[in-house]
Amino acid sequence: MAGLCAPEEDGRQRRRRQAASEGSVGPDSPADPDRKAARAMPNDGSTTTDAVRMTEVRKVYGKRDNQVVALNGVTTRFGRGTFTAIMGPSGSGKSTLLQCAAGLDRPTSGSVLLEDHELSDMNETRLTMLRRDRIGFIFQAFNLLPVLTVRQNVTLPLRLAGRKPARGRVKSVLEQVGLGERSKHRPAELSGGQQQRVAIARALISDPAVIFADEPTGALDTRTARGVLGLLQHSAQTAGQTIVMVTHDPVAASYADRVLFLADGNLVGELRSPTAEAVAERMTHLGAFAEEDALPAPAMTGEGHR
Ligand SMILES: Nc1ncnc2c1ncn2[C@@H]1O[C@H](COP(=O)(O)OP(=O)(O)OP(=O)(O)O)[C@@H](O)[C@H]1O
Known part of the structure; x- marks a missing residue:
């Protein structure tokens, strides 16, 4: 995975690289109603509509x-099939x-709690496996390997875990992100928006419980960003x-x-x-923005769609 390594990286970069290399490795079978129903039934017999639940989560960096x-x-909780944005x-x-x-x-x-798994109880090995099986990641930098084709990039996380995608799964995911005709292309032959679509396909391939996206449109122009956001919205x-x-x-x-x-x-x-205007208005009253009242409201870099 040399292509994903930076010579010097801080903790956050390292975790992003780790997530990108794990990708969204998951079970071989494609999405089907039975699997989705099974997911809604945790081991304790209760049902839940949440993919992720966070309770009183505190994170303190540094010492003394x-x-x-x-x-x-x-x-907070993230319900199944919902699309949540985090701002601040x-x-x-x-x-x-x-x-x-x-x-x-x-x-x-x-x-x-991810589905019915308590993450804080897990050792690193189990956490890595759970991330591979149940979580997809998308980042601002697409984290594609330049020497691999689109298809190879999409299936890489599965192959790293010693698995193969189900027959037809790669084709259907590439069609879902609008790249059905590009499976043999390499990243350099694609636009930025198309490269991010490959990253989305890589995240979707294993039908993960949740996809986490960190500034997925940060490197894209307005129009391309709109297409990628529409795709994420459609997936939800x-x-x-x-x-x-x-x-x-x-x-x-x-x-x-x-x-x-x-x-x-x-x-x-x-x-x-939310509408873009309501979000921008709320942001002007938050934390640093509230203190910086001399500054204009945060820029709206895309076009409104509502
Ligand atoms: N590894 C770390 N060690 C020490 N402090 C950290 C570390 N990671 C984050 N922080 C601190 O924790 C706080 C929250 O950081 P975080 O990166 O989550 O904020 P953010 O809202 O994502 O910021 P941005 O929008 O600038 O990316 C900041 O004060 C940051 O400096």
């Missing part, structure tokens, strides 16, 4: 005088929340895919069903059926 409280007791000023804890929810970082205290609405996306862009957030607002490590608000 150097401590930073990145998450200060966050409780820089340093408010968005990436930390995503990484704790995805089992890439361990909370200092609190509980993270028609295929029941659960998606949790960190973004700074109110227009990107408006594609979600719900926006959660973070400030100083606390969940401070929520908008359902």
Whole structure:
């Protein structure tokens, strides 16, 4: 996986690389109603409509005088088939929340339940397997391997786990992201938006319980970003895919069903059926933005769609 390694990387970069290399490795079979129904039935016999539940999650970095409280007791849930955007000023804890929810970082205290699995009880090996089997990741940098074809990039996480995709699965996922004719192309032969679609296909291939997306449209122009966001929205609405996306862009957030607002490590608000204007307005009252009243509202880099 040399192509994914940076010479010097901080903890966050390392976790992103780790997630990208694990990709969304999962069971061989494609999505089917029985599997989706089985997912809704945890081992204890109760039913749940949540893909992820976080309860009183606290994350403190550093020691003694150097401590930073990145998450200060966050409780929330991400329902199956929902598309949630996480917003907040820089340093408010968005990436930390995503990484704790995805089992890439361990909370200092609190509980993270992915389907019926308590992540805080798991050792690293089980966490890695769970991430491979049940979680997909999409990042701003597409993290594709340049020497591999589209098809090979999409199936790489499965192959690393010693698995093969079910017959027809790669084709159907590539068609789903609009790249049915591009399976033999290499990333350099694709536009930025197409490369991000390959990354989405790689995340979707194993039919994960949840896809975590960290600024997935941050490197794309407005029009291309709109296409990628529409694809994510479509995956949630028609295929029941659960998606949790960190973004700074109110227009990107408006594609979600719900926006959660973070400030100083606390969940401070929520908008359902958000419009870009309502999200931007709410952001102006949060944390650093509220203090920087001389600055204009956060830029809306996309075009409104509502
Ligand atoms: N590995 C780390 N060690 C020490 N402090 C950290 C670490 N990771 C994050 N932090 C701190 O935790 C706080 C929350 O960081 P986080 O990256 O989650 O914020 P964010 O909302 O995603 O910010 P941005 O929008 O700028 O990416 C910040 O104060 C940050 O400096």
